[in-house]
Amino acid sequence: MESIGSAREGAMRLNASTGRFTAAPFGDVCELWRVRDLDIGVGNLYVLANQGKYAFISDSRWGVWVALDSFAKHISFYPEMDGVHPLPITYESGRRTMWIPARISLPTVLEQALVLCSGDSPDIITLRKDFAENSDIRLRLIRKKDGFFEFSANKLYTDMADGKWLAYRYVPERIARIIAGKLGAVLDVI
Structure with a gap:
């Protein structure tokens, strides 16, 4: 990353486990970096880095x-981490609701498609893990x-569970599957 920037110059990499940008590189998987735009001095550029190859986003x-897909693929080989790749996106069929952690929100065009389903922006709900009831397979999320x-939700979201979640309401399952497919993900229907 020296040719693009360093932590000292404001370069931060996405920690896919938590969905937050940090200064420490991981190195083994495809990473998303946020760097300051040195040409204009204002704003950020986003760069995908994968084994010495870079692409601007x-x-x-x-x-x-x-980056999340690469992370999920990487950890899916660890014991007890089956079911995390392809990325599982939670869909509640009874309420026709698609759940996404707010810190990893959807690409703009996909979010607009989901907003068109209900004609309204997603509900923003603050949730936390219910430690008393969590199993090894799923996370039980309760309102804070x-x-x-x-x-x-799937255990992939363990480090993202506490915080704000986006609830896209009135999404037909067929549309939810198409959106998940565009992300290289699958629907985790509950």
């Missing part, structure tokens, strides 16, 4: 999902404000 959200159960 115009919509950083696509880069996030590419009142402790009521909301839904269960």
Whole structure:
């Protein structure tokens, strides 16, 4: 990354496990880097780095999902991590709701497609893991404000579970599958 920037110059890499940018590189998988645009001095550029090859990304959200897919593929070989690749996206069939952690929100064009399904922006709900009820297979997520159960998610989201989630309502399952497919993901229907 020396040719693009360093942590000292504001270069940060996406930690795909938590969905947050940090200064420490990982190196083994495809990574998304956020670097300061040195040409104009304002704003950021997003760069996918994979074994010494670099590609600039115009919509950083696509880069996030590419990096997440690479991370999920990498950890899927570890014991007890089956079912994390392809990326599972939680879909509640009873409420026709697609759940995405807010910190890894969808690429703009896909988000617009989901918003058109309901004619409204997604609900933003603050959730946390229910430690008393979590199993080795799924995360039980409850609302932070009142402790009521909301839904269960794949263990891939363990480090992203606490925080804001986007609930896209009134999404037909067929549309949800198409959106997931565009991300190289699968629907985790509950």
